[in-house]
Structure formats: structure tokens, C-alpha cells
Amino acid sequence: MEIANISSRGSCDFTSKLPDPILHHILGLLNPKKAVQTCMLSKRWEHLWTFLPSLNFNFHDFRHDDDDDDDDFFHDIAVGRFAKFVNTLLLRREPFDLDVFCLSCEGMSLFNTLSCEGMIRYAVEHNTRVLHLSFPDSVPPCIYTCTSLEELYLNDKHASNKYIRYVKMYSSVPIVNLPNLRKLTLYRWALNSNNVKNLLSGCTILEFLRLDSCFLVDCVIAHKSLKHLAIVNCLFDKTQLVISAPNLFSFVFDENFQPPSNTTLNMPSLAYSCLTTHDNLMMKYLERMTTNIELLELHFKRHLLEESTVVPLKLPIFSNLKNLTVVLVTFSCFPMVNCVLKNSPNLEKLTLLQEGCLSQGEEGASTNVSTNVSSTIAIFPNKKLKIVEVRYWKYNQMIRQLEDALKDVYKGIENSEDFIGPSSGNITVELSF
Amino acid sequence: MADNGGKKITLKSSDGEEFEVPEVVAMESQTIRHVIEDVCAKNSIPLLNVNSKILSKVIEYCKKHVAAAEAAASKASTEEGTAAAASVTKPSDEDLKTWDAEFVKVDKGTLFNLILAANYLHIPGLLDLTCQAAADMIKGKSAKEIRKFFNLKNCISPEEEEEIRRENQWAFEEEKRTRAFDAYA
Numbered sequence: 339m340e341i342a343n344i345s346s347r348g349s350c351d352f353t354s355k356l357p358d359p360i361l362h363h364i365l366g367l368l369n370p371k372k373a374v375q376t377c378m379l380s381k382r383w384e385h386l387w388t389f390l391p392s393l394n395f396n397f398h399d400f401r402h403d404d405d406d407d408d409d410d411f412f413h414d415i416a417v418g419r420f421a422k423f424v425n426t427l428l429l430r431r432e433p434f435d436l437d438v439f440c441l442s443c444e445g446m447s448l449f450n451t452l453s454c455e456g457m458i459r460y461a462v463e464h465n466t467r468v469l470h471l472s473f474p475d476s477v478p479p480c481i482y483t484c485t486s487l488e489e490l491y492l493n494d495k496h497a498s499n500k501y502i503r504y505v506k507m508y509s510s511v512p513i514v515n516l517p518n519l520r521k522l523t524l525y526r527w528a529l530n531s532n533n534v535k536n537l538l539s540g541c542t543i544l545e546f547l548r549l550d551s552c553f554l555v556d557c558v559i560a561h562k563s564l565k566h567l568a569i570v571n572c573l574f575d576k577t578q579l580v581i582s583a584p585n586l587f588s589f590v591f592d593e594n595f596q597p598p599s600n601t602t603l604n605m606p607s608l609a610y611s612c613l614t615t616h617d618n619l620m621m622k623y624l625e626r627m628t629t630n631i632e633l634l635e636l637h638f639k640r641h642l643l644e645e646s647t648v649v650p651l652k653l654p655i656f657s658n659l660k661n662l663t664v665v666l667v668t669f670s671c672f673p674m675v676n677c678v679l680k681n682s683p684n685l686e687k688l689t690l691l692q693e694g695c696l697s698q699g700e701e702g703a704s705t706n707v708s709t710n711v712s713s714t715i716a717i718f719p720n721k722k723l724k725i726v727e728v729r730y731w732k733y734n735q736m737i738r739q740l741e742d743a744l745k746d747v748y749k750g751i752e753n754s755e756d757f758i759g760p761s762s763g764n765i766t767v768e769l770s771f
Numbered sequence: 772m773a774d775n776g777g778k779k780i781t782l783k784s785s786d787g788e789e790f791e792v793p794e795v796v797a798m799e800s801q802t803i804r805h806v807i808e809d810v811c812a813k814n815s816i817p818l819l820n821v822n823s824k825i826l827s828k829v830i831e832y833c834k835k836h837v838a839a840a841e842a843a844a845s846k847a848s849t850e851e852g853t854a855a856a857a858s859v860t861k862p863s864d865e866d867l868k869t870w871d872a873e874f875v876k877v878d879k880g881t882l883f884n885l886i887l888a889a890n891y892l893h894i895p896g897l898l899d900l901t902c903q904a905a906a907d908m909i910k911g912k913s914a915k916e917i918r919k920f921f922n923l924k925n926c927i928s929p930e931e932e933e934e935i936r937r938e939n940q941w942a943f944e945e946e947k948r949t950r951a952f953d954a955y956a
Contacts, residue, residue, distance in 0.1 A: 352879060
């Protein structure tokens with residue numbers, strides 16, 4: 339067997355030893371125009387691009403930066419150029435199945451998107467495995483019966499909230515038959531109980547669902563095989579939210595405006611959850627949290643009231659909870675956190691982050707905490723706790739109080755240097771009982 | 772943690788050097804996995820297509836990714852889980868990405884040999900990473916620069932080149948506003 343070994347020195351052609359499929363793969367990672375232009379490189383490269391397995395078309399690349407968005411004339415010319423390039427490429431491409439097809443029509447006015455429907459049909463006819471569409475207005479219904487699809491991303495970036503509310507709300511999803519779809523992401527969609535049901539019932543093996551910046555009215559998410567659910571930045575209009583997913587493993591809830599008035603959660607297999615919300619909703623969700631949860635992340639949003647009333651939560655015992663992470667805004671989050679700590683007898687790792695930590699020191703509410711906060715922070719001493727980590731970007735009163743509270747609870751820590759932090763940093767306490 | 776008395780396997784490079792690695796690390800390669808699973812009781816696997824320098828890099832990649840996967844598993848979050856979450860525990864993902872970016876900062880010859888090895892050993896993550904690195908290297912370059920970069924022998928005559936260009940004129944249209952009308956031609 340010939341040993342394939344490419345030397346950096348010498349004048350040999352680097353690509354001569356790379357088999358064609360690898361070059362096709364590399365070409366698929368380039369801008370499609372660039373990929374086609376490689377036809378000029380050498381005899382071998384002349385037709386390589388016709389075997390592109392992945393296509394990624396972006397209308398934005400065909401516009402000039404200084405184009406006036408309202409200037410119809412140049413906009414239409416850009417549409418013409420875009421359509422010509424894409425359609426010629428699709429025509430000359432070798433007619434084999436696609437792996438990934440991405441099409442972004444952002445910046446294209448609604449009337450011009452008809453020309454893009456043909457492009458989407460090409461993808462469906464060539465049994466694409468992955469489809470990413472950033473498309474104004476309704477997508478062509480052929481995608482809903484593209485049985486080869488495993489991953490679908492639909493972005494309706496042009497829809498304004500008003501448009502969604504009064505027009506899209508009533509458009510129903512046609513027959514859906516996506517038996518191979520595992521991953522679905524909807525961005526800026528309007529979903530009511532009907533179209534959610536139609537969508538989900540047609541995706542029998544769906545595992546991953548992400549709803550981002552959607553408008554959800556009376557949303558019922560019921561699915562047998564769903565493993566990962568993320569609802570991020572959505573608007574509920576104070577309607578109800580029902581989630582019934584017996585195999586759900588992870589649940590991310592990042593609030594969201596006009597939160598649901600009523601939430602029913604049925605996720606018996608849930609192991610991981612990340613909740614970002616206001617105190618009141620956080621309480622509700624914690625009370626409904628699955629008892630088998632193993633890893634929990636709570637991000638308290640900026641809290642609107644001066645001081646929240648400390649209502650003892652009726653929490654179940656989280657006997658499997660090993661790892662708890664909390665992003666703190668003010669001291670007032672603490673009674674709730676303490677409730678969770680008390681109900682987590684087997685907790686091994688606790689991480690406390692100061693809000694703003696993740697965004698590299700953005701000003702958060704924590705810096706404006708009034709000094710009139712109620713009691714000092716009390717930290718419940720969990721017996722099985724192995725490590726406590728506190729991360730902060732600004733050493734303020736809250737962090738100092740946290741330090742004191744940790745010292746109170748975990749006496750006998752030899753290395754007090756653990757607690758002396760610079761203006762930003764970590765306090766890590768490794769415990770051994 | 773991967774070395775906890777787990778079964779070890781020996782990989783032999785084309786130039787005779789032997790590398791002892793935990794079986795779970797070696798199994799990152801689908802090729803090796805099939806050899807182990809189908810042709811049982813193999814203690815030493817010869818890899819005729821990979822020299823020692825490249826093999827040691829490949830092993831480095833596999834060790835790092837196995838360790839990262841184990842760390843993620845202990846947090847009860849799968850790769851998909853962290854993808855679904857806007858998670859603060861993500862730093863480990865960022866660390867891995869940074870590590871990967873450093874890993875592919877190598878000379879052209881090594882990069883292409885890594886691509887070949889990833890392909891031969893069937894390690895999808897490494898293949899994706901190295902192909903992306905190669906694509907990034909040619910992204911901003913002109914045809915002439917790419918030819919130089921790849922050491923391509925230009926065996927096309929100027930007439931042939933002109934003909935290819937004419938056939939694919941639609942891909943070479945400049946984006947300048949002055950030529951806007953040509954686009955409609």
C-alpha cells in the first residue's frame with residue numbers, strides 16, 4: 339500500500355494525494371461563488387465544484403454595503419444577479435443528493451421571493467439531509483414532505499410582531515410528513531395549538547426542538563420521542579403552556595415576554611434544566627420541577643420589586659440533583675436558592691455566578707443594589723457538597739456577603755486565601771467532609 | 772481519567788514507532804473500532820498509511836476529545852444538551868474550541884497529512900476540523916495565490932483557461948455597480 343505522505347518541502351502538489359471526496363468537502367465549506375471559481379485552478383479542479391455536497395446561498399452577499407435598502411432599482415438588480423448565479427449553479431451541478439442546503443433571503447423584498455421557491459424545490463428534489471431557510475413569508479409546502487430531512491431550521495426574520503399576531507396566527511401548517519427529522523428550530527414563528535400539533539405529529543422521531551423568538555398562543559407541546567426542548571425569547575401573550583414529553587432529557591426556558599398564565603409540565607425523565615426568568619415564574623417552575631433532575635441552572639432575571647416576600651416554596655426533594663448553578667442578581671434571590679439547597683440532599687457541586695459575569699462585565703442590576711437589603715445571606719450546608727465555586731466580575735457587597743456566608747458554613751477551611759479575590763475572579767472551595 | 776486501568780491498545784505507525792493508548796481513545800477512529808470489534812484480540816494495530824509524527828498528533832486529538840466528552844457526561848449534559856442550552860457550564864465547550872483552533876495551527880504539509888489520516892482512520896470530528904482549517908486558508912485568496920498555496924502545477928494553457936472562464940462567466944461577474952447592467956445580459 340502506498341504511503342501517502344505529503345511533505346511541506348519540495349514542489350509536489352499538496353492536493354494531488356487528497357482524494358476527490360475530501361476536496362468536495364472542502365469546497366463545500368467555501369462561499370459557493372469561490373467554490374465555482376476554483377474551476378480555473380487546474381485540469382483536475384475544473385469540474386470538482388460540480389460535486390459540491392453542501393450549498394450555502396446568501397442573498398446578502400449579492401448586495402452592496404452601501405445599497406439603500408429602499409432603493410428598488412438596485413435591489414431588483416441584486417435579486418437578478420443572485421437568482422442567475424444560484425439557478426446556473428443548480429443547473430450545472432451534478433445531479434446527486436445534497437447533504438446540506440442553506441438559503442438566506444434576508445434583505446429580499448417579499449415579492450421577489452417567488453424566484454427562490456425553485457431553489458428550495460431543488461433542495462427537496464435532491465433529498466437534502468439538512469435544510470436552513472431564512473425566508474420571508476410562508477415557506478413552500480414541499481419542505482414539509484421532504485422525507486429525507488434530518489435537520490430543519492426555519493427563520494422568518496422579516497415578520498414583525500404585529501404581522502405575526504394578526505396574519506400568521508391563522509395560517510395553518512399543511513400536511514407534515516418528516517419521518518427522519520431529528521432536529522427542528524423555528525425562529526420568529528407564530529404557533530398556536532393547531533399548527534404545533536400538525537408539525538409535531540408529522541415528525542415522529544423528533545429529538546430536538548428549539549423555539550426562538552416565537553409567538554406562542556395556547557401552546558401544547560406533546561411528543562413521545564422529544565429529548566431536548568428549548569424555548570427562548572418567546573412571547574406567550576399570557577396564554578397557557580403545556581409540555582408533555584415523557585422522554586425529555588433537557589429543558590431550557592429563557593423568558594420571554596408576557597409569560598404564560600398557566601404552565602403544565604410533564605417531563606418525568608428530565609435530567610437537565612436551565613431556567614432564566616423572573617422570581618415569580620421561577621418559583622412556579624421550581625415547584626413543578628421533576629424530582630429526578632440531575633443538573634439545574636437558575637438564572638434570575640433582574641428583579642423588579644424592591645424586596646420579594648419570602649414565601650416558603652413547596653418544593654419536592656431533588657434526590658438526584660448533583661450540580662446546581664445559579665446566576666444571581668440581588669440578595670433577594672437567596673431565600674429561593676436556599677430552599678433548593680435544603681431540598682437537595684445529594685448536591686455535589688454548587689456554582690454561584692454574579693450576573694454580568696457571562697457578558698464580560700456588563701453593568702447589571704447587581705451593581706445598583708441598595709444597601710438596605712434584608713438579612714445576611716444564609717447558605718444551607720449540604721453534607722455531600724464537594725465543591726463550591728463563586729464567579730464574579732465586580733467585587734461588591736453581595737460577593738463579600740457570599741464569602742462571609744461560605745466561611746460561616748464551611749468552617750475549618752485551612753487556606754483562607756481561597757476567599758481573597760481580586761476585583762474579578764473566582765472563589766473556589768473544595769470541601770471534604 | 773481515561774487511563775484508569777482501561778484496556779490499552781498499541782498503534783504502530785508506518786515508520787515503525789509504537790504508541791500505547793487507552794482503547795477508548797483509539798476507538799475515536801471508526802476504522803480502528805472496526806478492527807478491534809470485528810477482528811478481536813488485536814493487541815497491536817499497524818497503520819501503514821500514517822507516520823509517527825502525524826499519528827502522535829491524531830492521538831493527541833483523540834485523547835483531548837475523549838476527556839472532554841467524559842467531563843461533559845459527568846455534568847449530565849450531552850453534546851446536544853449543551854447545544855440546546857444557553858448554558859453557563861459552556862466554558863468547557865469554549866475551551867475545547869480554543870484548543871481545536873490551536874491544534875490546527877500547523878504547516879500546510881502537516882495539515883494535509885492530518886486530513887488524509889482523519890479520512891483513512893475515519894475520525895469525523897478531526898476530518899471536519901482539518902477540512903475547515905484548509906477552507907479557511909484559501910478563503911481570501913485569489914486563483915493565483917491558491918495555486919501557489921497548493922503548489923498546483925498549472926497545466927492549463929491560456930486558451931483553455933480563457934474558455935473555462937467564458938463557460939463559467941456567471942461565477943466571475945464582478946459586483947461593481949458599474950457592471951450592474953452586464954448582469955442582466
